[in-house]
Amino acid sequence: MSALTLTPRALYEEVAELLRQRIFRRELEPGSWIDELKIAEEFGISRTPLREALKVLAAEGLVTMKVRRGAYVTEMSEKDLRDVYHLLSLLESDAAGVVARTATDEELRALKDLHAELEAATSERDRFFAVNERFHMQLLELSRNRWRSQMVADLRKVMKLNRHNSLLKQGRIEDSLAEHRAIMAALQARDADATVRAMQEHFAQGLEAAT
Numbered sequence: 001m002s003a004l005t006l007t008p009r010a011l012y013e014e015v016a017e018l019l020r021q022r023i024f025r026r027e028l029e030p031g032s033w034i035d036e037l038k039i040a041e042e043f044g045i046s047r048t049p050l051r052e053a054l055k056v057l058a059a060e061g062l063v064t065m066k067v068r069r070g071a072y073v074t075e076m077s078e079k080d081l082r083d084v085y086h087l088l089s090l091l092e093s094d095a096a097g098v099v100a101r102t103a104t105d106e107e108l109r110a111l112k113d114l115h116a117e118l119e120a121a122t123s124e125r126d127r128f129f130a131v132n133e134r135f136h137m138q139l140l141e142l143s144r145n146r147w148r149s150q151m152v153a154d155l156r157k158v159m160k161l162n163r164h165n166s167l168l169k170q171g172r173i174e175d176s177l178a179e180h181r182a183i184m185a186a187l188q189a190r191d192a193d194a195t196v197r198a199m200q201e202h203f204a205q206g207l208e209a210a211t
Contacts, residue, residue, distance in 0.1 A: 078211055081211060084155050085207040111139065114131065136152075176202070179198065
């Protein structure tokens with residue numbers, strides 16, 4: 001790889017994004033040591049921006065810094081996974097209830113369009129993953145609480161460390177779609193309580209498939 005060039009955002013942020021994507025693609029496996037010298041040479045940068053990038057990833061939970069041993073890609077225990085799902089369920093179900101009460105008809109139509117994309121993506125796993133995440137993050141955006149949205153975005157990054165993504169389980173995509181249909185039906189009925197329950201059930205089933 002040629003040396004990275006500085007864009008309007010800081011170099012360490014570019015490096016953090018490159019490493020983040022390597023972690024998500026499993027090019028850097030959970031539990032693996034991050035060879036700072038090798039990566040700095042590969043990117044054509046000094047170790048200073050690399051270390052700043054690692055601090056960013058450590059703050060996100062994607063990297064664990066070990067005293068006198070360096071940086072490692074974080075490993076998710078079953079307890080970690082359950083804790084993340086628990087928080088996501090609380091935050092996203094609360095957001096879904098807000099959207100059921102406050103979203104405009106146009107905003108609900110946009111969500112319905114995203115859901116239609118999800119229905120059409122069942123044969124393309126990577127596309128399904130991407131559209132699924134867009135749906136969840138759009139729901140968060142419509143709840144208009146930037147702090148909750150940031151917390152969920154960070155938790156969803158950590159969730160990608162799980163070796164056994166729930167959507168990889170046989171039949172899980174079809175089950176997930178059925179759960180999304182229930183969420184959309186409750187949203188369109190403007191039934192906040194039913195929307196909250198449907199989102200909580202969605203996460204409960206996702207956790208069961210992931211553990």
